[in-house]
Amino acid sequence: MGALSAAAPIPPALRTFVAPTRYVQGPGALDKVGNLVALRRSRAYLLVDMQLADTIGVRLAASLNEAGVATLMKSVDGEVTWSNIDTLTKHARSHSPDVIVAAGGGKVLDQGKGIARTLDVPIVTVPTIASNDGPTSRVIALYDEQHQLVDTPHMQANPELVVVDTTVIAAAPIRFLLSGIGDALAKKFEAEACARAAGLNSHRQRALALPAFIADGCFDELVTHGADAVSGSPDAVERVVEACVLMSGMAFENGGLSMAHAMTRGLMACPGSDAHLHGFHVAYGLLVQLAHEDHASYAAVRQYVAAIGLPCSLTQLDTEPSDANRRVLAQSVLDSPHRANCDPYPSLASLMVAIDKVEVDASTDLNANGRTA
Ligand SMILES: [Zn+2]
Numbered sequence: 001m002g003a004l005s006a007a008a009p010i011p012p013a014l015r016t017f018v019a020p021t022r023y024v025q026g027p028g029a030l031d032k033v034g035n036l037v038a039l040r041r042s043r044a045y046l047l048v049d050m051q052l053a054d055t056i057g058v059r060l061a062a063s064l065n066e067a068g069v070a071t072l073m074k075s076v077d078g079e080v081t082w083s084n085i086d087t088l089t090k091h092a093r094s095h096s097p098d099v100i101v102a103a104g105g106g107k108v109l110d111q112g113k114g115i116a117r118t119l120d121v122p123i124v125t126v127p128t129i130a131s132n133d134g135p136t137s138r139v140i141a142l143y144d145e146q147h148q149l150v151d152t153p154h155m156q157a158n159p160e161l162v163v164v165d166t167t168v169i170a171a172a173p174i175r176f177l178l179s180g181i182g183d184a185l186a187k188k189f190e191a192e193a194c195a196r197a198a199g200l201n202s203h204r205q206r207a208l209a210l211p212a213f214i215a216d217g218c219f220d221e222l223v224t225h226g227a228d229a230v231s232g233s234p235d236a237v238e239r240v241v242e243a244c245v246l247m248s249g250m251a252f253e254n255g256g257l258s259m260a261h262a263m264t265r266g267l268m269a270c271p272g273s274d275a276h277l278h279g280f281h282v283a284y285g286l287l288v289q290l291a292h293e294d295h296a297s298y299a300a301v302r303q304y305v306a307a308i309g310l311p312c313s314l315t316q317l318d319t320e321p322s323d324a325n326r327r328v329l330a331q332s333v334l335d336s337p338h339r340a341n342c343d344p345y346p347s348l349a350s351l352m353v354a355i356d357k358v359e360v361d362a363s364t365d366l367n368a369n370g371r372t373a
Contacts (some may be wrong), residue, residue, distance in 0.1 A: 007174035016203045016209055018256050020125075020136045020159045023246050025238070028166035030126065033060055036335070037099060037124055037161065043070045047112045049104030049128065050077040051160030055129060056103055056168065064101070072097070080107050080143050085114030092119065099124060099160070104175075106134050106141065106278075113155050122160035129176035130169050130241045130279050131182055132183045135162050136249030139202060148273075149265055154202070159252075164245055170237050174230060177237075179279030180244030181226055182310045185301070186286040187251035188212075188219040190341070193289065194256030195268045199341030201256040208283035211255030218247035225307055226271075258341040260287035266332025272318035272323050276311070283310040284317055284358070290331075291361075292346060292354035302361065313362030321359045326352060 010016070024036065038042060044064050048057035055073035064071040072095040076088070078084040092115050100119070102112025103126035116123035117140065122316040125135040134141065169177070191212050194201065201207050223244040228236035252261075263285035267273040273281065283305050290298040306312050314321040314329075330351035333339055339346060 002198060004253045007059070012200070012205050013140060015205050015208045017205070017208050017250075018138065018158050019250050020162045021163045022160070023136065023164075025164040025166060025246070027167040028165060029112070029141060029163050030056065030143055030168060031063050031125070032102065033126060033163050034063030034065070034069055036163065037064060038069050038098055040160070041099035041122070043097045044072070044099050044101045044124075045092040045095055045115065045139055046071050046073040047102045047104075047115070047233045048073060048075050049110055050075040052104055052160070056126075058101055060101065060126065067328035070102075076111060078107075079145065080110040080114065080141060081145065081149060082114070084119065085111055085149065085238045086163055089115045089118045090288045092315075097121060101126065101134070103128060106132055107128050109134055110140050110142070112139075117153065117155045120156060122157065122165065124153065124164070126163045127158045127167075127245065128168050129172045129178040129180075130164070130244045131179040133245055133252060134250035135159065135164070135182070135245055135326065135329075137202075137253045139253065148268060162245070164241060166234075166237055168351075170232070170234070177229065178309055180248075180285075181222055181230075181240065181308060182279030182281075182283030182305070183252075184244045184248035185305070186282050186289070187248050187255065188215040188299070189289060189293075189295070189301075190258035190260055190288060191215040191251055191255030193258035193293065193343050194341040195260035195346070197258075197341050197343040198219070199256050199258070199338075202253045207255050207330065209253050214247050215251035215255050215326060216252060218251055220245045221247070223304065227303070230308060231342065236299040243356065248280060249254065251295075255340045256341050259292060259338065259346065260285035262333040262336035262338035262342070263288060263329055264332075265336065266329035267317065267319075269332070270314075272320070273314065276317055279316065280311050283315070287312060287358045288354050289342070290352075292342070293344065306327050312365070313359050315359070316362065321355075329355060
Protein backbone atom coordinates (compact mmCIF):
# COMPACT_ATOMS: atom_id res chain seq x y z
CA MET A 1 0.00 0.00 0.00
CA GLY A 2 1.24 3.45 -0.87
CA ALA A 3 1.67 5.98 1.92
CA LEU A 4 -0.51 8.61 0.35
CA SER A 5 -2.58 11.39 1.83
CA ALA A 6 -6.11 11.55 0.47
CA ALA A 7 -6.36 14.37 -2.05
CA ALA A 8 -9.10 16.90 -1.47
CA PRO A 9 -12.08 15.52 -3.40
CA ILE A 10 -13.74 18.90 -3.79
CA PRO A 11 -12.38 22.26 -4.93
CA PRO A 12 -10.35 24.24 -2.38
CA ALA A 13 -12.65 27.22 -2.85
CA LEU A 14 -15.32 25.30 -0.93
CA ARG A 15 -15.19 24.93 2.85
CA THR A 16 -15.83 21.75 4.85
CA PHE A 17 -16.49 20.84 8.47
CA VAL A 18 -16.14 17.26 9.76
CA ALA A 19 -16.66 15.61 13.15
CA PRO A 20 -17.35 12.16 14.59
CA THR A 21 -20.95 11.03 14.07
CA ARG A 22 -21.51 10.39 17.79
CA TYR A 23 -19.40 11.21 20.86
CA VAL A 24 -20.20 9.65 24.24
CA GLN A 25 -18.29 10.59 27.42
CA GLY A 26 -18.66 9.84 31.11
CA PRO A 27 -17.90 7.39 33.94
CA GLY A 28 -18.75 3.82 32.93
CA ALA A 29 -19.21 4.62 29.22
CA LEU A 30 -17.00 1.65 28.32
CA ASP A 31 -19.70 -0.87 29.16
CA LYS A 32 -22.16 0.84 26.79
CA VAL A 33 -19.96 0.28 23.73
CA GLY A 34 -21.79 -2.94 22.78
CA ASN A 35 -25.26 -1.37 22.83
CA LEU A 36 -24.04 1.68 20.91
CA VAL A 37 -22.25 -0.37 18.23
CA ALA A 38 -25.23 -2.74 17.89
CA LEU A 39 -27.43 0.18 16.79
CA ARG A 40 -25.84 0.00 13.34
CA ARG A 41 -23.27 -2.84 13.19
CA SER A 42 -23.15 -6.59 13.73
CA ARG A 43 -19.53 -7.80 13.23
CA ALA A 44 -16.66 -6.10 15.07
CA TYR A 45 -12.91 -6.49 14.79
CA LEU A 46 -11.77 -5.39 18.25
CA LEU A 47 -8.22 -4.07 18.43
CA VAL A 48 -6.91 -3.53 21.94
CA ASP A 49 -3.63 -2.52 23.55
CA MET A 50 -1.83 -5.71 24.65
CA GLN A 51 -1.42 -4.42 28.20
CA LEU A 52 -5.18 -3.84 28.45
CA ALA A 53 -6.33 -7.09 26.82
CA ASP A 54 -7.21 -8.81 30.11
CA THR A 55 -9.06 -5.83 31.53
CA ILE A 56 -10.51 -3.32 29.04
CA GLY A 57 -10.37 -5.87 26.21
CA VAL A 58 -12.36 -8.49 28.11
CA ARG A 59 -14.94 -5.91 29.20
CA LEU A 60 -15.37 -4.58 25.66
CA ALA A 61 -15.63 -8.04 24.13
CA ALA A 62 -18.30 -8.95 26.71
CA SER A 63 -20.20 -5.71 26.06
CA LEU A 64 -20.13 -6.31 22.30
CA ASN A 65 -21.04 -9.99 22.42
CA GLU A 66 -23.88 -9.43 24.93
CA ALA A 67 -25.31 -6.83 22.54
CA GLY A 68 -25.24 -9.38 19.70
CA VAL A 69 -22.17 -8.03 17.91
CA ALA A 70 -19.99 -10.96 16.74
CA THR A 71 -16.52 -9.93 17.88
CA LEU A 72 -12.98 -11.02 17.06
CA MET A 73 -10.44 -9.53 19.47
CA LYS A 74 -6.79 -8.88 18.65
CA SER A 75 -4.25 -7.41 21.08
CA VAL A 76 -1.38 -5.32 19.68
CA ASP A 77 1.75 -3.53 20.88
CA GLY A 78 3.45 -2.51 17.61
CA GLU A 79 4.17 0.78 15.86
CA VAL A 80 1.77 2.48 13.46
CA THR A 81 3.46 1.36 10.22
CA TRP A 82 1.88 0.31 6.92
CA SER A 83 3.53 -3.07 7.37
CA ASN A 84 1.81 -3.68 10.75
CA ILE A 85 -1.47 -2.32 9.41
CA ASP A 86 -1.29 -4.68 6.41
CA THR A 87 -0.73 -7.69 8.67
CA LEU A 88 -3.63 -6.70 10.94
CA THR A 89 -5.88 -6.01 7.96
CA LYS A 90 -5.31 -9.56 6.67
CA HIS A 91 -6.29 -10.92 10.09
CA ALA A 92 -9.34 -8.64 10.26
CA ARG A 93 -10.51 -9.73 6.79
CA SER A 94 -10.90 -13.35 8.03
CA HIS A 95 -13.74 -12.09 10.25
CA SER A 96 -15.48 -9.91 7.61
CA PRO A 97 -16.08 -7.08 10.07
CA ASP A 98 -18.53 -4.26 9.34
CA VAL A 99 -16.86 -2.11 12.02
CA ILE A 100 -13.42 -1.75 13.64
CA VAL A 101 -13.40 -1.03 17.38
CA ALA A 102 -10.01 0.24 18.63
CA ALA A 103 -9.28 0.66 22.35
CA GLY A 104 -6.09 2.03 23.86
CA GLY A 105 -3.70 4.92 23.27
CA GLY A 106 -2.84 6.70 20.04
CA LYS A 107 -0.88 3.84 18.49
CA VAL A 108 -3.73 1.34 18.79
CA LEU A 109 -6.30 3.86 17.56
CA ASP A 110 -4.16 4.77 14.55
CA GLN A 111 -3.59 1.13 13.64
CA GLY A 112 -7.37 0.64 13.88
CA LYS A 113 -7.86 3.65 11.62
CA GLY A 114 -5.43 2.15 9.11
CA ILE A 115 -7.44 -1.10 9.00
CA ALA A 116 -10.73 0.81 8.71
CA ARG A 117 -9.28 2.88 5.86
CA THR A 118 -8.08 -0.19 3.97
CA LEU A 119 -11.32 -2.16 4.45
CA ASP A 120 -13.46 0.98 4.00
CA VAL A 121 -15.53 0.23 7.10
CA PRO A 122 -16.32 2.65 9.96
CA ILE A 123 -14.27 2.83 13.14
CA VAL A 124 -15.27 3.17 16.77
CA THR A 125 -12.52 4.66 18.94
CA VAL A 126 -12.31 4.00 22.67
CA PRO A 127 -9.37 6.04 23.99
CA THR A 128 -8.08 4.86 27.38
CA ILE A 129 -5.93 7.98 27.82
CA ALA A 130 -6.62 11.60 26.82
CA SER A 131 -3.09 12.38 25.67
CA ASN A 132 -4.07 13.88 22.30
CA ASP A 133 -7.06 14.62 20.09
CA GLY A 134 -6.65 11.76 17.62
CA PRO A 135 -9.74 9.76 18.70
CA THR A 136 -12.24 12.10 16.99
CA SER A 137 -10.32 12.77 13.78
CA ARG A 138 -9.97 11.03 10.42
CA VAL A 139 -6.23 11.65 10.39
CA ILE A 140 -3.80 8.73 10.88
CA ALA A 141 -0.32 9.48 12.26
CA LEU A 142 1.90 7.00 10.40
CA TYR A 143 5.47 6.23 11.52
CA ASP A 144 8.50 4.32 10.32
CA GLU A 145 10.32 1.70 12.42
CA GLN A 146 12.46 4.49 13.97
CA HIS A 147 9.28 6.22 15.20
CA GLN A 148 9.66 9.14 12.82
CA LEU A 149 6.40 10.52 11.47
CA VAL A 150 6.31 9.77 7.75
CA ASP A 151 2.77 10.53 6.63
CA THR A 152 -0.69 11.57 7.81
CA PRO A 153 -3.17 9.80 5.52
CA HIS A 154 -6.90 10.19 6.13
CA MET A 155 -9.74 7.75 6.56
CA GLN A 156 -12.74 8.16 4.26
CA ALA A 157 -14.79 9.42 7.23
CA ASN A 158 -14.38 10.46 10.86
CA PRO A 159 -15.07 7.82 13.52
CA GLU A 160 -18.70 6.66 13.61
CA LEU A 161 -18.54 6.62 17.39
CA VAL A 162 -16.09 7.86 20.03
CA VAL A 163 -16.55 6.48 23.55
CA VAL A 164 -14.55 8.13 26.34
CA ASP A 165 -14.89 6.49 29.77
CA THR A 166 -13.67 9.17 32.18
CA THR A 167 -13.19 6.63 34.99
CA VAL A 168 -10.63 4.89 32.78
CA ILE A 169 -9.04 8.21 31.72
CA ALA A 170 -8.78 9.44 35.34
CA ALA A 171 -7.07 6.20 36.42
CA ALA A 172 -4.20 6.68 33.91
CA PRO A 173 -0.93 8.40 34.93
CA ILE A 174 -1.38 12.18 34.99
CA ARG A 175 1.28 12.82 32.34
CA PHE A 176 -1.18 11.60 29.70
CA LEU A 177 -3.83 14.18 30.60
CA LEU A 178 -1.10 16.84 30.77
CA SER A 179 -0.10 15.88 27.24
CA GLY A 180 -3.72 16.22 26.14
CA ILE A 181 -3.83 19.70 27.67
CA GLY A 182 -0.61 20.71 25.87
CA ASP A 183 -1.96 19.43 22.55
CA ALA A 184 -5.30 21.22 23.01
CA LEU A 185 -3.91 24.49 24.34
CA ALA A 186 -2.27 25.35 21.03
CA LYS A 187 -5.34 24.96 18.82
CA LYS A 188 -6.72 28.48 19.38
CA PHE A 189 -3.43 30.09 18.39
CA GLU A 190 -2.77 27.69 15.51
CA ALA A 191 -6.26 28.29 14.07
CA GLU A 192 -5.76 32.05 14.42
CA ALA A 193 -2.35 31.97 12.71
CA CYS A 194 -3.70 29.74 9.94
CA ALA A 195 -6.57 32.16 9.32
CA ARG A 196 -4.24 35.21 9.30
CA ALA A 197 -1.93 33.48 6.83
CA ALA A 198 -4.90 32.43 4.62
CA GLY A 199 -3.61 28.89 5.22
CA LEU A 200 -5.30 25.55 4.69
CA ASN A 201 -6.76 23.03 7.14
CA SER A 202 -6.59 19.22 6.87
CA HIS A 203 -9.17 19.31 4.04
CA ARG A 204 -6.75 21.60 2.15
CA GLN A 205 -9.30 24.35 2.34
CA ARG A 206 -9.73 27.64 4.17
CA ALA A 207 -11.54 27.17 7.48
CA LEU A 208 -15.18 27.94 8.11
CA ALA A 209 -15.90 30.25 11.06
CA LEU A 210 -16.98 27.48 13.47
CA PRO A 211 -13.56 25.90 14.25
CA ALA A 212 -12.24 29.19 15.68
CA PHE A 213 -15.17 29.36 18.11
CA ILE A 214 -14.50 25.77 19.16
CA ALA A 215 -10.78 26.46 19.59
CA ASP A 216 -11.53 29.55 21.72
CA GLY A 217 -13.93 27.53 23.89
CA CYS A 218 -11.35 24.76 24.19
CA PHE A 219 -8.72 27.23 25.41
CA ASP A 220 -11.14 28.83 27.91
CA GLU A 221 -12.05 25.43 29.35
CA LEU A 222 -8.38 24.55 29.85
CA VAL A 223 -7.59 27.88 31.50
CA THR A 224 -10.63 27.66 33.80
CA HIS A 225 -10.58 23.95 34.69
CA GLY A 226 -7.12 22.62 33.77
CA ALA A 227 -5.49 22.87 37.20
CA ASP A 228 -8.51 21.34 38.97
CA ALA A 229 -8.57 18.48 36.47
CA VAL A 230 -4.89 17.76 37.11
CA SER A 231 -5.71 17.78 40.85
CA GLY A 232 -8.38 15.13 40.19
CA SER A 233 -11.64 17.08 40.58
CA PRO A 234 -14.21 14.86 38.81
CA ASP A 235 -16.23 17.76 37.34
CA ALA A 236 -13.07 19.43 36.04
CA VAL A 237 -11.86 16.12 34.56
CA GLU A 238 -15.10 15.89 32.57
CA ARG A 239 -14.69 19.43 31.22
CA VAL A 240 -11.00 19.07 30.39
CA VAL A 241 -11.33 15.65 28.77
CA GLU A 242 -14.05 17.06 26.51
CA ALA A 243 -11.74 19.97 25.63
CA CYS A 244 -8.74 17.70 24.98
CA VAL A 245 -10.51 15.06 22.90
CA LEU A 246 -13.64 16.51 21.28
CA MET A 247 -13.06 20.26 21.04
CA SER A 248 -9.36 20.05 20.25
CA GLY A 249 -10.01 17.41 17.58
CA MET A 250 -12.67 19.42 15.78
CA ALA A 251 -10.55 22.56 16.13
CA PHE A 252 -7.39 21.18 14.52
CA GLU A 253 -8.99 19.17 11.76
CA ASN A 254 -11.21 21.99 10.58
CA GLY A 255 -9.31 25.06 11.79
CA GLY A 256 -5.78 24.21 10.64
CA LEU A 257 -2.41 23.73 12.34
CA SER A 258 0.55 26.06 12.49
CA MET A 259 4.01 26.40 14.05
CA ALA A 260 3.30 24.58 17.34
CA HIS A 261 2.65 21.36 15.43
CA ALA A 262 5.27 22.05 12.76
CA MET A 263 7.93 21.80 15.48
CA THR A 264 6.88 18.34 16.65
CA ARG A 265 8.79 16.51 13.91
CA GLY A 266 11.97 18.30 14.96
CA LEU A 267 11.37 17.48 18.62
CA MET A 268 10.92 13.80 17.71
CA ALA A 269 14.34 13.94 15.99
CA CYS A 270 16.26 15.51 18.92
CA PRO A 271 17.82 13.30 21.61
CA GLY A 272 16.00 13.82 24.91
CA SER A 273 12.81 15.43 23.70
CA ASP A 274 12.09 12.36 21.54
CA ALA A 275 11.12 10.50 24.72
CA HIS A 276 8.40 13.01 25.66
CA LEU A 277 4.71 12.82 24.75
CA HIS A 278 3.23 14.68 21.77
CA GLY A 279 1.39 17.25 23.89
CA PHE A 280 4.61 18.17 25.71
CA HIS A 281 6.14 18.94 22.30
CA VAL A 282 3.12 20.98 21.27
CA ALA A 283 3.13 23.04 24.49
CA TYR A 284 6.78 23.97 23.93
CA GLY A 285 6.16 24.58 20.22
CA LEU A 286 3.28 26.87 21.13
CA LEU A 287 5.61 29.03 23.21
CA VAL A 288 8.01 29.33 20.27
CA GLN A 289 5.07 30.20 18.00
CA LEU A 290 3.82 32.92 20.35
CA ALA A 291 7.36 34.29 20.81
CA HIS A 292 7.76 34.31 17.03
CA GLU A 293 4.47 36.20 16.65
CA ASP A 294 5.38 38.57 19.50
CA HIS A 295 1.87 37.62 20.68
CA ALA A 296 0.18 39.57 23.50
CA SER A 297 -0.70 36.26 25.22
CA TYR A 298 2.88 34.91 25.24
CA ALA A 299 3.58 35.70 28.92
CA ALA A 300 0.19 34.47 30.16
CA VAL A 301 0.39 31.20 28.19
CA ARG A 302 3.97 30.66 29.38
CA GLN A 303 2.81 31.11 32.97
CA TYR A 304 -0.02 28.61 32.44
CA VAL A 305 2.26 26.05 30.78
CA ALA A 306 4.77 26.28 33.65
CA ALA A 307 2.15 26.19 36.41
CA ILE A 308 0.36 23.13 35.08
CA GLY A 309 3.60 21.18 34.68
CA LEU A 310 4.29 21.29 30.95
CA PRO A 311 7.76 22.14 29.54
CA CYS A 312 8.72 25.78 28.91
CA SER A 313 12.12 25.11 27.32
CA LEU A 314 14.28 22.59 25.52
CA THR A 315 16.14 22.03 28.77
CA GLN A 316 12.86 20.98 30.41
CA LEU A 317 12.35 18.57 27.49
CA ASP A 318 15.76 17.03 28.35
CA THR A 319 17.27 18.40 25.14
CA GLU A 320 20.49 20.41 25.07
CA PRO A 321 19.67 23.88 23.66
CA SER A 322 22.74 23.58 21.42
CA ASP A 323 23.08 25.38 18.13
CA ALA A 324 22.72 22.06 16.29
CA ASN A 325 19.47 21.09 18.06
CA ARG A 326 17.99 24.55 17.62
CA ARG A 327 18.75 24.35 13.91
CA VAL A 328 17.05 20.94 13.68
CA LEU A 329 13.92 22.46 15.23
CA ALA A 330 13.95 25.54 13.05
CA GLN A 331 14.51 23.45 9.93
CA SER A 332 11.59 21.17 10.88
CA VAL A 333 9.31 24.20 10.72
CA LEU A 334 10.74 25.33 7.38
CA ASP A 335 10.21 21.81 5.96
CA SER A 336 6.69 21.40 7.36
CA PRO A 337 3.52 21.88 5.31
CA HIS A 338 2.30 23.98 8.26
CA ARG A 339 4.96 26.61 7.48
CA ALA A 340 2.47 28.21 5.10
CA ASN A 341 0.04 28.50 8.05
CA CYS A 342 2.46 30.65 10.07
CA ASP A 343 2.08 34.40 10.34
CA PRO A 344 4.50 36.13 10.24
CA TYR A 345 6.08 33.78 7.71
CA PRO A 346 9.12 32.15 9.39
CA SER A 347 12.73 32.10 8.23
CA LEU A 348 15.65 30.21 9.75
CA ALA A 349 16.84 33.43 11.40
CA SER A 350 13.44 34.44 12.83
CA LEU A 351 12.91 30.92 14.20
CA MET A 352 16.33 30.88 15.87
CA VAL A 353 15.48 34.18 17.58
CA ALA A 354 12.14 32.83 18.85
CA ILE A 355 13.70 29.56 20.10
CA ASP A 356 16.40 31.56 21.88
CA LYS A 357 13.84 33.87 23.51
CA VAL A 358 11.85 30.93 24.91
CA GLU A 359 15.02 29.35 26.29
CA VAL A 360 16.29 32.57 27.86
CA ASP A 361 12.89 33.38 29.41
CA ALA A 362 12.72 29.91 30.99
CA SER A 363 16.20 30.20 32.48
CA THR A 364 15.39 33.71 33.76
CA ASP A 365 12.34 32.22 35.57
CA LEU A 366 14.56 29.59 37.08
CA ASN A 367 17.07 32.18 38.32
CA ALA A 368 14.31 34.43 39.67
CA ASN A 369 12.73 31.49 41.51
CA GLY A 370 16.17 30.55 42.85
CA ARG A 371 16.66 34.03 44.27
CA THR A 372 13.26 34.15 45.96
CA ALA A 373 13.43 30.60 47.32
ZN1 LIG B 1 -1.54 17.29 18.09
